Structure formats: C-alpha cells, structure tokens
Amino acid sequence: EIVLTQSPGTLSLSPGEGATLSCRASQSVTSSFLAWYQQKPGQAPRLLIYGASSRATGIPDRFSGSGSGTDFTLTISRLEPEDFAVYYCQQFGNSPPMYIFGQGTKLEIK
Amino acid sequence: QVQLQQSGPGLVKPSQTLSLTCAISGDSVSSNSAAWNWIRQSPSRGLEWLGRTYYRSKWYNDYAVSVKSRISINPDTSKNQFSLQLNSVTPEDTAVYYCARGRSWSYYDFWGQGTLVTVSS
Numbered sequence: 001e002i003v004l005t006q007s008p009g010t011l012s013l014s015p016g017e018g019a020t021l022s023c024r025a026s027q028s029v030t031s032s033f034l035a036w037y038q039q040k041p042g043q044a045p046r047l048l049i050y051g052a053s054s055r056a057t058g059i060p061d062r063f064s065g066s067g068s069g070t071d072f073t074l075t076i077s078r079l080e081p082e083d084f085a086v087y088y089c090q091q092f093g094n095s096p097p098m099y100i101f102g103q104g105t106k107l108e109i110k
Numbered sequence: 111q112v113q114l115q116q117s118g119p120g121l122v123k124p125s126q127t128l129s130l131t132c133a134i135s136g137d138s139v140s141s142n143s144a145a146w147n148w149i150r151q152s153p154s155r156g157l158e159w160l161g162r163t164y165y166r167s168k169w170y171n172d173y174a175v176s177v178k179s180r181i182s183i184n185p186d187t188s189k190n191q192f193s194l195q196l197n198s199v200t201p202e203d204t205a206v207y208y209c210a211r212g213r214s215w216s217y218y219d220f221w222g223q224g225t226l227v228t229v230s231s
Contacts, residue, residue, distance in 0.1 A: 045157070045218070057219075096175070
C-alpha cells in the first residue's frame with residue numbers, strides 16, 4: 001500500500017514569503033493521480049492542484065504543483081494572509097481502488 | 111455550480127448503524143463522468159477515504175479495505191442523492207464525515223459541508 005509522507009509537519013512563514021511543501025510517496029505513483037488540497041478550520045478541503053501540476057478552477061496562479069515518480073511539491077509564491085491553512089496531498093491507487101491522503105502540512109503565520 | 115448538502119444524525123450509539131445522505135445539485139448521481147464518495151476525518155486517522163459509487167452503464171461500488179465488511183454506499187436516482195451506511199460502529203468511527211464528487215478517478219472537486227458524527231452511548 002502506498003504511503004504519502006508530507007514535510008515539513010509545520011511551516012512558519014510571513015506573508016509575502018514563498019512556501020515549498022513536499023509530498024513523498026513510498027513507491028512511484030502516476031502523476032495524473034496526484035492532487036493537493038487546502039483546508040481551513042471548520043471547512044471541507046478545497047481542491048488546489050490535480051494531475052500534479054494543473055490548477056483547479058479559480059485557484060490563483062501563485063499556487064503551483066510539480067513533481068513526478070515519488071517526489072511532488074506544492075509551491076506558493078508570495079503568501080497571502082488567506083493562504084495560512086493545512087495542506088494535504090492525495091493519490092489514487094488502482095489495485096484495489098483506493099484514495100490515500102498525506103498527513104498534512106500546517107502553514108502558519110510567523 | 112455543483113453543491114453537495116449532507117444530512118443525518120450527529121450522534122450514534124455503539125454497535126448501531128451510522129446513516130448519512132448527500133443531496134446533489136448541479137450534477138447527476140447517474141453522471142458518466144463522476145464518482146460519488148464518502149471520506150471521513152479524525153485527529154487519529156487523518157483524512158480517510160471510505161468508498162464510492164458511480165454509474166458507467168451500470169452501478170459500481172468500491173470500498174476501503176478497513177471498512178469493507180460493514181459499509182454500504184447507495185445511489186438514489188429519484189432524489190439525486192447518495193447515502194452512507196456504516197454498521198456496528200465503535201467510538202473509533204467518531205469523525206467528521208464528508209461526501210465529495212470524484213473526477214477522472216483521481217481528485218475531488220466538490221465537497222459537502224461535513225457532518226461531525228460522534229459514537230457514544
């Protein structure tokens with residue numbers, strides 16, 4: 001079974017800075033099945049990135065995704081106050097069908 | 111715009127059945143390009159996919175191995191909604207439960223508002 005490990009667990013940054021969040025898979029995964037979500041307290045997760053690098057509808061271009069194989073990255077350039085939240089990566093596996101989430105990275109205001 | 115509206119009790123007794131419903135607007139539960147999922151979130155287990163139902167000329171279901179023996183997800187085409195039933199619940203099933211639309215077998219683009227379900231006597 002694939003395990004997704006996100007790092008760091010917590011990232012403390014200031015508005016205006018850039019953020020780099022990592023998602024590492026325990027085995028090579030299909031890039032088209034890798035997604036990123038943002039979650040704020042009391043809210044459902046919101047889709048940011050799908051297919052490893054495609055932005056979802058309405059997502060600002062300061063959010064970008066990259067990576068392949070076992071290593072994937074979510075980059076946020078020029079942090080805005082509303083970007084401080086928890087971020088999750090997610091992968092779909094086909095045998096048997098299942099969806100796996102990472103444990104999350106909390107992006108907090110420094 | 112797709113909207114998912116969840117309903118169901120927030121408190122379930124141990125050994126009983128957890129039942130939630132997700133009403134869909136802006137799409138169809140019979141869509142040939144979507145799958146309808148249940149996901150839960152707890153501090154101990156994080157985000158955990160439970161299962162899905164989808165229609166591709168006939169109805170299909172997939173369930174997570176961890177709950178496969180006691181879960182059922184069913185579509186209701188007359189009301190354009192789908193439901194979750196989880197049997198024989200224990201306090202470990204306490205979580206926020208979400209319904210979500212799945213696309214391209216890989217991601218969830220619309221989510222319900224979440225329902226906190228507590229398993230307690």
